[in-house]
Amino acid sequence: MGACKIELAVFDYGGVLAEEGFVAGLNAMADRAGLDRDFVFQCAREVILSTGYLTGQGSEDVFWDHFKAATGIKGNPGQLRHEIISRFQLRPWMLSLMQKLKALDIGRIILSDQVNWLDELEARDNFFRYFDAVYNSYHMGKSKNDASLFDDLLDWTGAKAQQTLFVDDHLPHVQRASSRGIAGIYYTGREDFLARLEDLCPDIERD
Numbered sequence: 001m002g003a004c005k006i007e008l009a010v011f012d013y014g015g016v017l018a019e020e021g022f023v024a025g026l027n028a029m030a031d032r033a034g035l036d037r038d039f040v041f042q043c044a045r046e047v048i049l050s051t052g053y054l055t056g057q058g059s060e061d062v063f064w065d066h067f068k069a070a071t072g073i074k075g076n077p078g079q080l081r082h083e084i085i086s087r088f089q090l091r092p093w094m095l096s097l098m099q100k101l102k103a104l105d106i107g108r109i110i111l112s113d114q115v116n117w118l119d120e121l122e123a124r125d126n127f128f129r130y131f132d133a134v135y136n137s138y139h140m141g142k143s144k145n146d147a148s149l150f151d152d153l154l155d156w157t158g159a160k161a162q163q164t165l166f167v168d169d170h171l172p173h174v175q176r177a178s179s180r181g182i183a184g185i186y187y188t189g190r191e192d193f194l195a196r197l198e199d200l201c202p203d204i205e206r207d
Helices: 021-033 037-050 058-072 077-085 092-103 119-123 150-159 169-180 190-200
Strands: 008-011 107-111 133-136 163-166 183-186
Touching: 021 037, 021 077, 037 058, 058 077, 077 119, 092 107, 107 150, 119 133, 133 150, 150 163, 150 169, 163 169, 163 190, 169 183, 183 190
Parallel strands: 008 107, 008 163, 107 133, 163 183
Antiparallel strands: none
């Protein structure tokens, strides 16, 4: 076996550590309203950026007001947010992997483009304890759409880019991390991810 090439592993939350509740929730809203799923997703993505909600510069109420105006979807904010938050479900095998990384003395970090919902999900699921740090766009005032965030990440952690791994299910984010010299894995599924991780760190045993 070759030596492990990483000392720090950085993970996205939705779509990697957990099922992608944002997309699944929006899809459910679109289906119920008889709307195109891609249309609803693009509206939500544009609104979460334009209102500043993603980076903590805008409120959730404003986000929902603009989202409903853009899509015509009905419902109160409590009902709509439940459609999304309820669908974020942690992947138990990922939490098991965090324990294996810890045993190998590999740092574990969450880097998420999330809003205040991530704090509520932590209160529900108590998963931050598996990580050394959690960086959330809502609290940072900057998202992974800005490549300089990956420079910040290296500064905050003191990690070397060539010994850092970043895992995300959004390819442009992976590309931005890679532009900073960070090893990237574009998450498309469990088996592909584990195979790519094993290439970087053969010491990690599969279940």
